[in-house]
Amino acid sequence: MATRFRDAIRQAAGRDEIxxxxxxxxxxxxxxxxxxxxxxxxxxxVTAVRQQRHGTTGVDHLMHEFSLSTKEGVALxxxxxxxxxxxxxxTVNHLIRExxxxxxxxxxxxxxxxxxxxATWGLMLSGKLLSTQHHGMLASALxxxxxxxxxxxxxxxxxxxxxxxxxxxxxxxxxxxxxxRSRDGEARxxxxxxxxxxxxxxxxxxxxxxxxxxxxxxxxxGQAAAGRGIKNGPGISLKLSALHPRYVxxxxxxxxxxxxxxxxxxxxxxxxxEIGLNIDAEEADRLELSLDLFSVLAADPQxxxxxxxxxxxxxxxxxxxxxxxxxVDLARRTQRRLMIRLxxxxxxxxxxxxxxxxxxxxxxxYTRKSHTDLSYLVCAGRLLGAPNEIYPQFATHNAQPLAAxxxxxxxxxxxxxxxxxxxxxxxxLYDQVIGPNRLDVPCRIYAPVGTHKTLLPYLVRxxxxxxxxxxxxxxxxxxxxxxxxxxxxxxxxVEREGGMAHPAIPLPCDLYRxxxxxxxxxxxxxxxxxxxxxxxxxxxxxxxxxxxxxxx
Numbered sequence: 001m002a003t004r005f006r007d008a009i010r011q012a013a014g015r016d017e018i019x020x021x022x023x024x025x026x027x028x029x030x031x032x033x034x035x036x037x038x039x040x041x042x043x044x045x046v047t048a049v050r051q052q053r054h055g056t057t058g059v060d061h062l063m064h065e066f067s068l069s070t071k072e073g074v075a076l077x078x079x080x081x082x083x084x085x086x087x088x089x090x091t092v093n094h095l096i097r098e099x100x101x102x103x104x105x106x107x108x109x110x111x112x113x114x115x116x117x118x119a120t121w122g123l124m125l126s127g128k129l130l131s132t133q134h135h136g137m138l139a140s141a142l143x144x145x146x147x148x149x150x151x152x153x154x155x156x157x158x159x160x161x162x163x164x165x166x167x168x169x170x171x172x173x174x175x176x177x178x179x180x181r182s183r184d185g186e187a188r189x190x191x192x193x194x195x196x197x198x199x200x201x202x203x204x205x206x207x208x209x210x211x212x213x214x215x216x217x218x219x220x221x222g223q224a225a226a227g228r229g230i231k232n233g234p235g236i237s238l239k240l241s242a243l244h245p246r247y248v249x250x251x252x253x254x255x256x257x258x259x260x261x262x263x264x265x266x267x268x269x270x271x272x273x274e275i276g277l278n279i280d281a282e283e284a285d286r287l288e289l290s291l292d293l294f295s296v297l298a299a300d301p302q303x304x305x306x307x308x309x310x311x312x313x314x315x316x317x318x319x320x321x322x323x324x325x326x327x328v329d330l331a332r333r334t335q336r337r338l339m340i341r342l343x344x345x346x347x348x349x350x351x352x353x354x355x356x357x358x359x360x361x362x363x364x365x366y367t368r369k370s371h372t373d374l375s376y377l378v379c380a381g382r383l384l385g386a387p388n389e390i391y392p393q394f395a396t397h398n399a400q401p402l403a404a405x406x407x408x409x410x411x412x413x414x415x416x417x418x419x420x421x422x423x424x425x426x427x428x429l430y431d432q433v434i435g436p437n438r439l440d441v442p443c444r445i446y447a448p449v450g451t452h453k454t455l456l457p458y459l460v461r462x463x464x465x466x467x468x469x470x471x472x473x474x475x476x477x478x479x480x481x482x483x484x485x486x487x488x489x490x491x492x493x494v495e496r497e498g499g500m501a502h503p504a505i506p507l508p509c510d511l512y513r514x515x516x517x518x519x520x521x522x523x524x525x526x527x528x529x530x531x532x533x534x535x536x537x538x539x540x541x542x543x544x545x546x547x548x549x550x551x552x
Contacts, residue, residue: 002295002333005326006288010528012319013284013364017371017501020318021494024374027321028491031381033407035489042403042487048432049399049476169424169458170197171447175217178449179224182234189434190427190445191418193278194221195237197450197458201245210242214266217449222273230308230339231391231418235276237312237446238266240290249289249525260293267297271306276339278310283347283354284317284364285525291326298334307391310339315376316348316365324382331389341393341420342379344372356508359521367502373401373490380405384414393444395420397429398472400487406439418442425473 012020032038172178175194182192196213198206217236225233241247244259270277279294281287294311297303313323324340331338351365366372376396383392384405394405394417402419409417421430423445430443448458475481501507511518523529 002326002329005322005329006291006527009288009319009322009326010526012322013317013526014362015318016362017318017366018499020366021371021374021499024321024371024378025491025494025499027378028374028381031408032377032404032489032491033411038400038403038407038489039487041406042399043483045399045403045429045432046476046483046486049428052428052431169422169448170450171423172449173451175213175220175449178447179220179234182445182447185427185445188431190430190443191232192234192445192447193237193276193420194234195239195280195446195448196242197448197454198239198242200241200247201243203245207243207245210239211262211266214238214243215269218266218269218273218275218277222270222275225273225275227274229274230276231442233275235278235308235310235444236270237278237280237310238263239280239282240293241282241286247286247289249285249530252289252292255289256292256296260296263293263297264300264303267300267303267309270308271303274306274308276308276310278312278339278341281312281314281343281345284314284351285354285523287317287319287323288525288527291323295330298330298336298338304336307337308339309336310341310393312341312343313379314343314345315379316345316351316372318364318366318375320375320379321382324379328382328386328389331386337389337391339391339393340383341395342376342383343395344376352505356511356518358508358523359519360508360523361520362507363505367505368497370490370493370497371499373398374494376401377404377408377490381408384409384412384417387412387414387416392417393420394418395422395446397421397426399429400472400489402429402433403487404489406441418444420444420446423447 171192171194172181175196178194182190185192194217196210196217198210198213201207201210214236221234221236227233240259240263243262244255247255247259267277279290282290290311294309298309303309311327313320313327317323327338327340345365348365352363352367354360355363366375380392380394380401383390394402396402396405396419405419409415419430419433419441421427421443426443427445433439433441434443450458472486475486506513509518509520522533
């Protein structure tokens with residue numbers, strides 16, 4: 001049975017987007033519930049959130065003002081991505097001159113947010129200072145003195161700004177600090193899942209450090225949970241790539257032996273404290289390896305009678321609904337209830353780029369956000385369809401899918417589920433959800449923990465999400481966008497767009513057309529391709545080759 005699901009997952013990864021979206025649309029037509037009731041709820045949520053956010057002056061307004069649709073927003077994004085990993089001062093200075101010195105910062109002044117205006121004044125003055133220096137127009141000794149002291153001050157200011165952004169998205173530098181900070185959220189009815197920042201460890205030393213960080217965190221979270229259980233108490237999320245330096249398919253035997261043992265120890269520790277432990281999602285080429293490890297854990301008799309084992313499904317992958325089916329089957333075969341977190345997915349840019357560089361036959365992810373949103377709702381329907389096997393955790397910051405999930409669950413009589421949001425992004429929306437006088441559905445905050453040094457990859461993903469033109473969080477703050485547009489259903493968007501792949505994102509093979517065809521590569525994470533290669537190599541193993549000169 002498991003093999004059948006795996007084969008279907010592998011085939012789905014290479015399907016064309018048009019047929020995938022057509023299947024999603026047909027399925028959602030059957031399960032969507034009452035669209036009128038969903039629209040009414042979504043409208044009320046958006047209205048309430050806009051009223052609550054009106055007059056706030058925090059980071060959300062800054063991210064809206066400097067979105068990725070502006071060159072200034074792109075400049076800040078580049079600084080955020082590069083500043084923390086540049087080791088020398090000279091390169092930092094050059095980057096600051098390039099990114100800040102040519103921005104039209106003055107155009108961003110004058111809004112209602114004191115936070116945005118203060119930040120803009122600083123960037124504008126820095127830009128003027130650097131622009132003047134660039135053209136060599138400082139003649140006075142005073143200006144020359146300002147110049148000498150200017151770049152260190154600007155570097156310090158930008159570093160401070162990145163730290164402020166980090167505080168917006170990261171719960172604390174240590175698990176102790178994060179647990180302390182989480183008490184305010186708990187008092188308001190929120191639950192938490194902590195994640196020790198760090199991924200893609202490259203050395204055994206890195207892995208050892210992350211492993212001990214997870215171990216220490218589980219002890220701290222378990223003690224803070226005080227027996228509240230896997231649902232009501234806090235939990236933890238693990239990044240498997242942080243626990244092994246070669247977390248790739250080509251090292252499968254080594255990973256299963258070395259990482260499997262460590263993962264089991266952490267799971268037993270979480271079981272001891274009766275807290276939830278979630279295997280976080282990563283890049284698409286690691287999915288099957290993660291499923292291998294998770295399947296072994298689920299079948300381990302020492303972990304029986306513990307329903308705190310969790311897995312993350314990324315809706316932007318074409319195979320997402322089939323991954324849900326596999327997990328439901330795994331729960332039935334192992335006679336346990338699994339915690340499944342459904343997310344949209346945070347590695348879209350790198351997935352597209354990887355497929356293009358490697359010359360793959362297709363993309364593993366959808367090229368339109370509306371397609372991902374539709375996939376999310378289809379996966380949600382399948383999770384709600386297996387209440388005895390799955391404890392669903394719906395992670396979204398968008399009012400429309402939140403309302404749709406709530407409506408589907410209500411019509412099916414499912415009440416045992418929760419929503420999730422990222423720390424610093426979704427609390428305003430879920431303030432309208434949790435509590436007996438509201439929708440009365442619990443919400444868990446995904447709370448990253450780490451130092452400024454480990455913040456970069458996570459911060460960049462959050463900046464991309466918040467600054468994107470299609471981001472609900474960004475569009476929510478724009479009064480020019482009507483509520484009807486914000487709550488439009490993914491199905492309606494797909495029907496309007498025709499269910500076609502994005503025209504600006506050609507298939508990897510067509511990347512250089514009409515000039516030439518892109519070189520074709522091999523996906524060494526695809527088990528069916530590896531099996532074919534193995535058969536071909538086996539057939540050649542006994543073949544004799546003879547070489548001789550073409551001329552006498």
